Amino acid sequence: MGLQVRRGVRKGRTPEFDVRRTAFGFVLLAVLVCGAGLAVRTVLTSAERHPVVAVASAVVLVAGIAALLRVRRNRRAAARAAAAAVGTAYEVVDAALEEPPTAGAVPGGPEPVRPVDYAAMDPYDFEEAVAALCRRDGCLDAEVVGGAGDLGADVVATTPDGRRLVVQCKRYTSGNKVGSQELQRFGGTCYAVHEAEAAVVVTTGEFTEPALEYAGRCGIVCVGLDELAAWSEGAAPPPWYAGAAVRPAEG
Numbered sequence: 001m002g003l004q005v006r007r008g009v010r011k012g013r014t015p016e017f018d019v020r021r022t023a024f025g026f027v028l029l030a031v032l033v034c035g036a037g038l039a040v041r042t043v044l045t046s047a048e049r050h051p052v053v054a055v056a057s058a059v060v061l062v063a064g065i066a067a068l069l070r071v072r073r074n075r076r077a078a079a080r081a082a083a084a085a086v087g088t089a090y091e092v093v094d095a096a097l098e099e100p101p102t103a104g105a106v107p108g109g110p111e112p113v114r115p116v117d118y119a120a121m122d123p124y125d126f127e128e129a130v131a132a133l134c135r136r137d138g139c140l141d142a143e144v145v146g147g148a149g150d151l152g153a154d155v156v157a158t159t160p161d162g163r164r165l166v167v168q169c170k171r172y173t174s175g176n177k178v179g180s181q182e183l184q185r186f187g188g189t190c191y192a193v194h195e196a197e198a199a200v201v202v203t204t205g206e207f208t209e210p211a212l213e214y215a216g217r218c219g220i221v222c223v224g225l226d227e228l229a230a231w232s233e234g235a236a237p238p239p240w241y242a243g244a245a246v247r248p249a250e251g
Contacts, residue, residue, distance in 0.1 A: 116232055119174065119204040119225065126171040130202050131155045133231065137238040139165060152186040153194045159240045166196035172205030174225070180210035187218045198240040202228055 118126055127144045134142035138160035146154030146169065155167040168186050170178050178201065190196040201207075201215070202223040215222045221239045223231065230236035 115229065118171070118228060118232075121171060123169070123171045126204065127154045127169045130167060130169050131157070134165065134167070134238070139240075151189040151193050153190065156194065159198055159238075163197035163240065164195055165198045165200065165240050166190045166194045167200045167202060170201065170203035170205065172203050174205060176205045178203050178205060178207045178211055178222075180208060180214050183207075183211045183214045183218075183220065183222075187214065187220060190220070200239045202239075204228070 116129065118129060121129060124144075124146075127146050131142045131144050134155060134157045139157035142155055142157035142165075144154060145156050152168050153166050154169040155165075157165045157167075159165050168190070170182070172178065183201065186199070186201060190199040199218075199220045200223060201220060204225050206224050207215070207222050212222055214220075221242045223239050227236065227239070231238060
């Protein structure tokens with residue numbers, strides 16, 4: 001009677017080559033690479049407008065890859081981890097892209113400037129804010145010169161086309177209006193004393209009709225609160241480009 005001999009498997013024996021499992025691994029890797037590539041491309045496309053999305057998606061992808069490495073011995077779990085990572089990245093991107101655009105935003109253009117409450121500023125801060133607007137729009141040497149004895153000039157600058165700009169700032173409440181006498185005082189100094197080639201009066205209030213009529217005759221541009229908001233938000237050109245912002249002819 002012969003004895004049956006049981007052959008044990010040696011420890012450390014190299015497993016046999018499995019074509020099916022190897023092919024499945026390559027397919028899984030290809031799906032992961034393609035999905036991650038598409039997600040990265042989408043994130044990069046929207047990164048300028050949504051930087052938070054780019055960071056969040058990158059974190060999700062890294063976490064997914066880490067999970068994949070942890071479960072590399074279990075291919076089904078790896079497939080689920082890869083799909084979850086890519087899917088979550090897409091969800092983050094889609095949620096951000098579905099956010100309603102900011103009012104005044106231009107697709108593909110720069111982010112619009114947020115509204116500024118100029119009426120809440122004190123007079124000095126208001127002058128500084130107007131000077132900052134001038135510098136933003138090309139008057140790089142704009143500076144505040146207002147104070148005692150300024151003779152009506154609060155901000156002086158040189159426009160991008162080389163003209164001398166003189167601005168008077170009137171930080172008024174909504175119920176106050178700039179009258180014709182104030183315009184006349186400014187008109188008497190902006191050209192003769194300050195040698196303005198573009199004269200502008202900016203206020204957080206309004207102008208009286210006589211003040212507007214005088215300004216029109218003297219070539220002074222009047223910027224009320226609505227016009228100031230439009231200028232600040234980029235919805236209107238700088239006031240020195242207005243047709244009246246030129247020095248009247250002498251004689």
